[in-house]
Structure formats: structure tokens, C-alpha cells
Amino acid sequence: MRYVALLRGINVSGQKKILMKDLRELLSKNENLQNIKTYIQTGNVIFDSDLESTSQLSEIIHTYIYKAYNFKVPVITSSKSYWDEIIKGNPYLNDKTIDINHVSTTILEKKPTKENIAILKTMNFYPDTYIISERIIYTVYPNGVGRSKMTNSVFEKKMETAATSRNWKTMCKIQEFLSS
Numbered sequence: 292m293r294y295v296a297l298l299r300g301i302n303v304s305g306q307k308k309i310l311m312k313d314l315r316e317l318l319s320k321n322e323n324l325q326n327i328k329t330y331i332q333t334g335n336v337i338f339d340s341d342l343e344s345t346s347q348l349s350e351i352i353h354t355y356i357y358k359a360y361n362f363k364v365p366v367i368t369s370s371k372s373y374w375d376e377i378i379k380g381n382p383y384l385n386d387k388t389i390d391i392n393h394v395s396t397t398i399l400e401k402k403p404t405k406e407n408i409a410i411l412k413t414m415n416f417y418p419d420t421y422i423i424s425e426r427i428i429y430t431v432y433p434n435g436v437g438r439s440k441m442t443n444s445v446f447e448k449k450m451e452t453a454a455t456s457r458n459w460k461t462m463c464k465i466q467e468f469l470s471s
Contacts, residue, residue: 298334
């Protein structure tokens with residue numbers, strides 16, 4: 292089965308630096324991970340595995356990184372079929388008034404509670420918008436992500452779970468890797 296593992300917070304501002312070549316070599320030492328590919332420096336790992344538990348696969352990758360680099364990196368793993376659902380489920384794709392270059396996706400480690408969602412709804416992120424669907428937060432940043440108060444860290448805190456975000460271009464590129 293084909294998977295993607297998204298690593299949170301590596302190679303950002305010179306912290307938690309991991310070269311993708313080194314990451315591929317490290318993960319190839321585990322017999323449960325095959326055909327390992329990476330995409331850009333932000334920690335997108337595409338691989339095959341006979342294991343079916345995404346949480347088990349995340350734990351394997353997390354443990355290997357911790358043992359090799361001595362720092363913790365949240366890892367969120369999704370199957371190809373789940374990734375297909377994420378791509379197809381983006382509610383902003385049919386809105387012609389939205390520039391696709393301003394669309395991103397945040398993937399949560401676990402589904403947020405109704406209480407967590409209610410807390411997030413009390414926050415004003417205007418002009419930025421979001422739609423939550425299960426473990427996915429589809430986002431639009433009309434003025435770009437850089438100045439937004441609607442950050443990955445806010446989502447993690449309010450949803451009480453690990454989260455990692457990717458822009459739509461990266462989401463689609465990962466889809467290509469998963470399909471090849």
C-alpha cells in the first residue's frame with residue numbers, strides 16, 4: 292500500500308535540520324518502509340508498506356528520527372486512498388473567486404471534538420477562512436500565509452492535536468507521487 296508521511300517543523304528557520312537524502316537513507320533501514328521518496332525540504336515522505344496502521348507507520352518514522360537526530364518531530368501519515376479523499380474533498384476548488392495559490396490544507400493527527408471546533412469558531416481570522424472536514428482543515432489566505440493569525444500553531448492549540456500544513460501546489464504534487 293502507498294503512503295505519505297508529513298513531518299511537522301523540520302528545516303524551518305534552521306531548526307531541526309534533516310537533509311532529505313539522509314532521511315531517505317535512514318528510513319530505508321526499516322524493513323516496513325519501501326520505495327522511499329521525498330518531496331522538497333519540508334518533510335514529505337512517500338513510501339510503500341505492507342503495514343496498514345498509519346499510526347504505527349508514524350511511530351516508526353518518529354522513532355527513527357528521534358534515535359538518529361535526538362529531537363522529536365510530529366509525523367502524520369496518510370494512505371493514498373485517504374489522500375485522494377482530501378484532494379477531492381476540497382470545497383474551495385469549485386469557487387472561481389478564490390485564487391488556488393492562496394489555498395492550503397492542514398492535516399490533523401486526530402479528529403477534533405465539537406467543543407474544540409466551537410472554540411475555533413469564536414476566533415476572527417478575517418480575511419482568512421477555513422472549513423473543517425473530519426481531520427482536514429481547508430484554508431484560504433487571500434493576503435498570503437505570512438501575516439495571518441490563522442496559523443498551524445493556532446490549529447494545534449485549539450484542536451488539541453498535532454497538525455501540519457501544506458499549500459495546495461504541494462498537496463497536488465504529493466498526489467502525483469502517490470499515483471506514480
